[in-house]
Amino acid sequence: MSINVLALLSAMLTIATPLVWAGIGELIVEKTGVLNLGIEGTMYLGAFIGFLVALRSGSPWLGLIAAIGGGVVAGLLMGLLTVTLGLNQHVSGLGVTLLLIAACEFAFRLLYTGARPTLEDKFQVLLPDVPVLDQHWLTYVAFLVLAPAAWWVLRATGMGYRLQAVGENFEAADVAGISVTATRYVALMVGGALMAIGGAFLTLAVLGNFTLDIINGRGWVCIALVIFAKWRVWPVVLGALIFAGTDALQLQLAITKTFSDIPRELMLALPYLAVIAALAVWGRKVHYPASYLQAYRRG
Amino acid sequence: MTPTRPLLELSGITKRFGDLVANDAVSLSVASGEVVAMLGENGAGKSTLMKIVYGLVRPDGGTITMDGRPLDISSPRDAMAAGIGMVTQEFSLVETMTVTENVALSSVGLGRVDVRAARQRVVDAMDRVGVQIEPERLISTLSIGERQRVEIVKALFHECRVLILDEPTAVLTPQDVRALFETVQRLRRTGLGVLFVSHKLREVAEISDRVVVLRRGSLVGERATAEVTTHELASLMMGGTAPEEDVASAVGLPVAEVPEEAPVAPREGAGTAERRPVLILTDVTLERPGRPALDHLTFEVRPGEIVGLAGISGNGQTELMNVLGGVELPTSGRVEVDGAAVTRLDVRGRLDAGLGRLTEDRRGSVVPQLSVEHNLVLEDLPSFTRRGMLDKAAIRAHAEEVIRRFDIRATPTDPVSSLSGGNMQKVLLARALSRRPKVLVAAQPTRGLDVGAYRYVHEQLHELRDTGAGVLVISEDLDELRSLCDRILVLFRGAITGGLPVAEATSERLGAMMTGESVEV
Ligand SMILES: Nc1ncnc2c1ncn2[C@@H]1O[C@H](COP(=O)(O)OP(=O)(O)OP(=O)(O)O)[C@@H](O)[C@H]1O
Ligand SMILES: [Mg+2]
Numbered sequence: 001m002s003i004n005v006l007a008l009l010s011a012m013l014t015i016a017t018p019l020v021w022a023g024i025g026e027l028i029v030e031k032t033g034v035l036n037l038g039i040e041g042t043m044y045l046g047a048f049i050g051f052l053v054a055l056r057s058g059s060p061w062l063g064l065i066a067a068i069g070g071g072v073v074a075g076l077l078m079g080l081l082t083v084t085l086g087l088n089q090h091v092s093g094l095g096v097t098l099l100l101i102a103a104c105e106f107a108f109r110l111l112y113t114g115a116r117p118t119l120e121d122k123f124q125v126l127l128p129d130v131p132v133l134d135q136h137w138l139t140y141v142a143f144l145v146l147a148p149a150a151w152w153v154l155r156a157t158g159m160g161y162r163l164q165a166v167g168e169n170f171e172a173a174d175v176a177g178i179s180v181t182a183t184r185y186v187a188l189m190v191g192g193a194l195m196a197i198g199g200a201f202l203t204l205a206v207l208g209n210f211t212l213d214i215i216n217g218r219g220w221v222c223i224a225l226v227i228f229a230k231w232r233v234w235p236v237v238l239g240a241l242i243f244a245g246t247d248a249l250q251l252q253l254a255i256t257k258t259f260s261d262i263p264r265e266l267m268l269a270l271p272y273l274a275v276i277a278a279l280a281v282w283g284r285k286v287h288y289p290a291s292y293l294q295a296y297r298r299g
Numbered sequence: 300m301t302p303t304r305p306l307l308e309l310s311g312i313t314k315r316f317g318d319l320v321a322n323d324a325v326s327l328s329v330a331s332g333e334v335v336a337m338l339g340e341n342g343a344g345k346s347t348l349m350k351i352v353y354g355l356v357r358p359d360g361g362t363i364t365m366d367g368r369p370l371d372i373s374s375p376r377d378a379m380a381a382g383i384g385m386v387t388q389e390f391s392l393v394e395t396m397t398v399t400e401n402v403a404l405s406s407v408g409l410g411r412v413d414v415r416a417a418r419q420r421v422v423d424a425m426d427r428v429g430v431q432i433e434p435e436r437l438i439s440t441l442s443i444g445e446r447q448r449v450e451i452v453k454a455l456f457h458e459c460r461v462l463i464l465d466e467p468t469a470v471l472t473p474q475d476v477r478a479l480f481e482t483v484q485r486l487r488r489t490g491l492g493v494l495f496v497s498h499k500l501r502e503v504a505e506i507s508d509r510v511v512v513l514r515r516g517s518l519v520g521e522r523a524t525a526e527v528t529t530h531e532l533a534s535l536m537m538g539g540t541a542p543e544e545d546v547a548s549a550v551g552l553p554v555a556e557v558p559e560e561a562p563v564a565p566r567e568g569a570g571t572a573e574r575r576p577v578l579i580l581t582d583v584t585l586e587r588p589g590r591p592a593l594d595h596l597t598f599e600v601r602p603g604e605i606v607g608l609a610g611i612s613g614n615g616q617t618e619l620m621n622v623l624g625g626v627e628l629p630t631s632g633r634v635e636v637d638g639a640a641v642t643r644l645d646v647r648g649r650l651d652a653g654l655g656r657l658t659e660d661r662r663g664s665v666v667p668q669l670s671v672e673h674n675l676v677l678e679d680l681p682s683f684t685r686r687g688m689l690d691k692a693a694i695r696a697h698a699e700e701v702i703r704r705f706d707i708r709a710t711p712t713d714p715v716s717s718l719s720g721g722n723m724q725k726v727l728l729a730r731a732l733s734r735r736p737k738v739l740v741a742a743q744p745t746r747g748l749d750v751g752a753y754r755y756v757h758e759q760l761h762e763l764r765d766t767g768a769g770v771l772v773i774s775e776d777l778d779e780l781r782s783l784c785d786r787i788l789v790l791f792r793g794a795i796t797g798g799l800p801v802a803e804a805t806s807e808r809l810g811a812m813m814t815g816e817s818v819e820v
Binding site: 290299 | 385
């Protein structure tokens with residue numbers, strides 16, 4: 001049995017990329033005490049709109065911009081339900097996910113009966129001849145720009161203070177003159193955009209086409225990662241790499257002789273089991289943001 | 300300092316919560332350089348009115364003007380912009396952030412925060428206000444008294460023209476109150492107008508120019524402080540219906556000359572040595588980075604005595620409460636309740652062993668969304684369970700009884716989150732007392748209570764003691780300890796520096812011990 005380590009690492013980075021985008025998006029939202037279970041649907045929407053617009057316009061860049069717009073709208077929708085109307089965050093998030101997936105599926109089936117369109121022009125990898133570094137620019141941005149920027153913003157800027165204050169004690173934030181509503185809306189919109197980019201990465205960069213199971217639970221993985229990471233940026237990245245590494249390994253093992261007898265379903269489940277194991281070990285005794293799941297209402 | 304021109308004016312402010320009228324057409328004004336004190340029973344509507352001015356509560360009617368110009372205050376942000384600052388009765392601090400971050404929170408923009416500069420500004424502000432707290436400490440590690448100081452620094456961090464102080468002194472030491480008053484006096488000379496809520500008549504007499512009294516939502520009186528007697532104030536607060544001796548005992552003397560409460564004589568046979576102590580701490584140590592929070596702490600409480608634990612907050616009170624309550628395990632040492640070791644038991648086990656507790660963090664001790672009646676029985680569900688089901692009738696009857704006895708301004712089904720600060724405190728006290736604990740550990744038991752309730756709680760604690768229970772009272776308020784306790788111990792840097800029977804516990808001796816001078820027990 002032989003494992004190609006370089007191919008494995010390369011695949012790991014690619015698989016981790018959408019998780020880093022969406023995971024950090026979810027982290028930003030949850031910092032303000034809002035659990036956005038709309039993440040799975042928002043990623044789906046990003047993947048679909050990105051693909052649709054790229055296909056029609058011929059430009060993956062326009063596709064990406066459209067996906068970002070879609071993510072912002074999905075965030076606004078979550079805001080309307082959980083912040084303005086103060087509805088239950090679990091129900092709202094699941095509702096948004098179900099709605100967005102159903103709408104995209106419906107549109108996809110309506111538009112492309114039978115045919116399996118593929119993008120003529122998708123994002124190409126940079127440095128195709130260098131192993132491991134043969135990645136898409138969105139991967140580079142995720143690891144080298146997004147993660148450090150998010151870390152810095154949360155740690156060292158007034159915006160970061162505000163997000164944390166709203167998430168930990170929204171009454172105190174209000175007393176300090178910070179608008180709980182505005183802060184949560186901004187976080188939901190930015191987070192939604194990042195989630196949508198994560199989804200669009202799959203269609204615009206990796207696959208070049210859209211399939212109905214394209215997100216396949218990656219949003220839920222991000223929810224777990226954020227808890228595992230205890231709402232910190234770098235552990236989210238680490239968790240994404242662990243998941244992606246297990247997934248890449250599983251893909252390689254599945255094609256080797258030794259492991260071909262093991263049921264495929266079990267192999268596919270491996271990375272998810274890894275996440276559950278990681279949560280069981282590190283996800284205990286976590287301090288949730290104190291205003292988690294709560295809507296803010298003044299007296 | 301004579302008041303000059305009216306600065307802030309409220310007129311006809313009305314606020315209803317359902318059927319309850321929390322503020323009924325209240326009108327009052329504060330002039331530049333003037334300190335207006337507001338008195339009223341628990342639940343009278345003081346905090347509601349203050350929150351309306353600060354934009355935390357939307358009034359149903361009435362207008363607010365500043366310099367004669369109408370203000371539309373729909374959020375604290377608007378209030379701050381209009382030059383209004385506030386110390387809220389319930390703390391508004393983010394526990395996971397540092398002192399500096401909390402104080403600077405309202406003035407940070409969106410971009411990079413210059414932590415160094417922010418820290419320096421916070422330290423400067425603390426110097427101005429006479430407060431010393433390490434700026435890098437997390438709020439979650441601070442005691443209630445320290446948090447109160449941070450709140451005051453936070454409110455005075457900005458220049459403001461009107462400052463609202465909602466019971467800022469409820470958990471402060473006399474020294475801190477002094478520092479606060481000096482700051483207020485200094486600022487008023489520069490034209491600051493102050494609205495000051497307190498239940499402590501002596502403070503009101505000292506700091507204010509004018510007193511207004513609120514009763515059941517209505518403004519029932521307005522007097523110049525120099526001309527009013529406490530007796531008159533008390534009868535205004537309680538209404539004509541209050542029994543004469545209540546009013547008299549609550550105050551009795553003109554505001555201007557309230558002396559220190561005289562210490563009561565120790566009762567015959569209090570804390571008799573022959574009987575086995577109900578609470579014993581032996582060498583209890585709790586390690587913390589730096590120095591231990593509790594350092595070989597050893598003392599006992601015998602049945603039939605009330606022991607006061609004096610000390611400047613931050614010397615281990617919070618940690619002691621945690622260790623006693625089973626929230627935190629001590630690094631070493633032993634805790635016994637009524638003869639049984641409880642060192643390793645959880646909260647439930649300790650309650651069953653006969654420990655009652657009243658923690659300083661009242662917000663953390665209730666389930667705010669649950670009703671008053673359910674919060675009252677939370678620690679004692681088995682007694683209210685019949686054949687595996689909660690006995691609703693018994694719970695309701697219990698709640699009605701408690702509400703009547705403690706004069707709690709709420710119905711059994713109100714969520715606790717809607718209660719006034721003092722009424723929330725009464726619910727917690729009632730819960731702890733009605734379990735008839737063998738030993739009651741109470742931190743700041745009368746925090747925020749009005750004069751009537753203050754007296755009632757002291758009676759209740761005495762009664763508990765007289766039935767043979769032991770009581771440990773943790774407080775920074777020496778006057779209260781001296782009027783309540785049989786014996787006073789002093790906590791300094793996590794250890795007992797000495798103890799005195801109450802008759803010998805003068806403020807000077809206690810004060811010396813609180814700063815580390817050892818005195819023989
Ligand atoms: N959000 C709310 N919902 C319902 N009722 C409320 C709410 N806030 C306050 N109340 C009620 O309004 C009344 C006045 O409360 P408030 O907090 O103003 O009293 P207070 O004078 O500050 O009392 P204390 O001395 O105990 O602090 C109380 O009966 C309280 O239960
Ligand atoms: Mg109040």
